[in-house]
Amino acid sequence: MAGHSQFKNIMHRKGRVDAVRSKVFGKLAREITVAAKLGTPDPAMNPRLRAAVLAARAENMPKDNIERAIKKAAGGDAETYEEIRYEGYGPGGAALIVEAQTDNRNRTASDVRSAFTKAGGSLAETGAVSFMFDHVGLVAFEAGVADADTMLEAAIEAGADDVRSDESGHEVTCEQGALGEVAKALEARFGEPRRTALVWRPQNTVEVDDETAEKLVRLVEMIEDQDDVQNVFVNFAVSDAVMAKLQA
Numbered sequence: 663m664a665g666h667s668q669f670k671n672i673m674h675r676k677g678r679v680d681a682v683r684s685k686v687f688g689k690l691a692r693e694i695t696v697a698a699k700l701g702t703p704d705p706a707m708n709p710r711l712r713a714a715v716l717a718a719r720a721e722n723m724p725k726d727n728i729e730r731a732i733k734k735a736a737g738g739d740a741e742t743y744e745e746i747r748y749e750g751y752g753p754g755g756a757a758l759i760v761e762a763q764t765d766n767r768n769r770t771a772s773d774v775r776s777a778f779t780k781a782g783g784s785l786a787e788t789g790a791v792s793f794m795f796d797h798v799g800l801v802a803f804e805a806g807v808a809d810a811d812t813m814l815e816a817a818i819e820a821g822a823d824d825v826r827s828d829e830s831g832h833e834v835t836c837e838q839g840a841l842g843e844v845a846k847a848l849e850a851r852f853g854e855p856r857r858t859a860l861v862w863r864p865q866n867t868v869e870v871d872d873e874t875a876e877k878l879v880r881l882v883e884m885i886e887d888q889d890d891v892q893n894v895f896v897n898f899a900v901s902d903a904v905m906a907k908l909q910a
Contacts (some may be wrong), residue, residue: 689720689892691731696743698735709842712857722858733908741765747793748774752783752881756898757791759862764890773888779794781881794897795862797799798823799841801834802857803846814850820847831856835863864897875904 664747694714700709711732718728744767748760764770775785801822803813810827813834817825822836822844834846840861845858870878878898885894 685835685887685889686721687718687723687727688889689713690723691720691727692743692862693892694718694728694731695735696705696745696763698732703899707827709845709858713845716777716855738867745790746770747788749786749788750778750783750785751879752778752781752896753870754870754898755885756868756870756874756878756889756896757794758783758882758885758897759792759795760891761893761895762888762890763892770890771890773890774885777881777884777888781884782877783881786876791897794866795864795895797838798863799836799838799844799876800857800861800863801836801845801861803832803834803848805829805831805850805854807852813820816851816884817844820844822848823826834901852901859891861893864895866897868898870898870900872901872904875900876907 672673682762696712697708699712701711705712707872715728725759737738743765744765745760746760746764746767748771750758750760751833752758760774762770762774778785805827807813808816810825813827813832814825815836820843821840822834824835826835827832834844836847839860841860849855875898878896879900882894882896885891
């Protein structure tokens with residue numbers, strides 16, 4: 663599986679649940695505030711804010727925290743965050759894209775570079791690896807909301823480009839600019855999705871050996887542990903055996 667959500671499960675199993683949850687809530691609150699500040703504070707009228715609120719609910723973030731983050735933007739006292747994308751290589755030549763929101767570009771660049779270096783990777787120039795990924799809209803649902811054929815039919819009608827369905831759920835992808843409308847159409851039919859977001863999906867997946875996979879997972883953990891980092895996208899696959907070992 664190529665992506666980053668799988669690694670968060672590992673962190674939760676390492677006895678860091680409370681610390682991880684606190685950090686996740688902080689990142690979610692930052693995205694909610696940024697989204698509300700860039701557009702209207704009404705999630706129904708602001709697709710990015712709607713996506714941020716859905717992400718917060720998926721992590722069981724308290725309603726009060728969500729509302730406080732929105733009000734912070736409306737009050738005009740929110741910090742000004744710059745959105746930055748970093749690109750780099752990990753062990754085995756795997757590619758990584760890191761999305762961050764920061765009020766101090768130098769600090770964030772230093773932290774991300776340090777994480778890459780400590781884990782045997784290297785930070786590259788912007789554009790060095792992004793051509794290996796497609797920047798697309800993603801709408802994800804639990805497997806139980808529909809069978810694969812029904813989801814495919816609905817996705818086509820909504821204007822989506824692709825659907826991947828398996829026992830873990832349905833992932834509908836579309837062009838960036840169509841995300842709001844596609845998500846709205848699918849939500850009207852299947853209910854609230856578990857995730858809506860703009861993501862970097864790898865065009866091809868790099869196969870790595872178990873030792874390299876372990877190093878790459880640790881690299882992703884180190885990067886995600888940075889307060890300013892919002893998302894990490896990768897193009898490598900991790901075997902079930904390695905995942906089981908890391909989750910032990």
